[in-house]
Amino acid sequence: MxxxxxxxxxxxxxxxxxxxxxxxxxxxxxxxxxxxxxxxxxxxxxxxxxxxxxxxxxxxxxxxxxxxxxxxxxxxxxxxxxxxxxxxxxxxxxxISLPKQASGLIKCVNPKCITNIESLPTKFTLTQNPLKAKCQYCEKTISGEEIFKAIQ
Ligand SMILES: [Zn+2]
The missing domain is CATH 3.30.70.140 (Aspartate carbamoyltransferase regulatory subunit, N-terminal domain)
Incomplete structure (x- = not known):
């Protein structure tokens, strides 16, 4: 052991x-x-x-x-x-690796985002080092702790 x-x-x-x-x-x-x-x-x-x-x-x-x-x-x-x-x-x-795309994995933190208003599936573009996720609808970018919390 x-x-x-x-x-x-x-x-x-x-x-x-x-x-x-x-x-x-x-x-x-x-x-x-x-x-x-x-x-x-x-x-x-x-x-x-x-x-x-x-x-x-x-x-x-x-x-x-x-x-x-x-x-x-x-x-x-x-x-x-x-x-x-x-x-x-x-x-x-x-x-376990970073997914290539994050559609539907994260909730957008922008309350005015169309994905929250019309409950559409979210679409995020990911960039690394440090990890950032950008909403393809409202262009809000979230990172670090915010991503941690926004995973749905
Ligand atoms: Zn959004």
Whole structure:
């Protein structure tokens, strides 16, 4: 066992999200609606990581994430890892990356934006370093903490 393997029972079937930036796990629970999950969700916050210093980590029993859910997580936990667990074994491991586009992933923060008035699906253009999302309708640009909060 290396230092990154924490003392938690691995799940039997489901998803492990690892190497999440500290402070993102609880937001991911909200984004994925896991407060209402029927199966166990185990979360480690601010745990030690060899590569990151500190990280959040979560085990989600009985759930495979949709592409849209992975894209939403990619907006706040780029470079995290996702492990698909089947019968207690890692079936697939992949890096979480920033989505190519953010249509429907973020709510526009501009109350006068047509996407809020007519409840249209949002469309955002993303730019990196630092991450910024620009609404294609009202041209409002949001970044950092605002993106964190605006993920729907
Ligand atoms: Zn807008």
């Amino acid at each position: 290396n230092k990154d393997d924490i003392r938690l029972t691995p799940i039997s079937n489901g998803t492990v999200l690892d190497h999440l930036p500290v402070g993102t796990a609880l937001r991911i629970i909200e984004i994925l609606g896991l407060e209402k999950a029927e199966d166990a969700v185990t979360v480690a916050i601010n745990t030690e990581s060899k590569s990151l210093g500190r990280k959040d980590l979560m085990f989600i029993e009985g759930k495979a994430l949709t592409k849209e859910e992975i894209d939403k997580i990619g907006l706040i936990a780029e470079n995290g890892t996702m492990n698909i667990i089947e019968k207690k074994e890692v079936k697939k491991k992949e890096k």
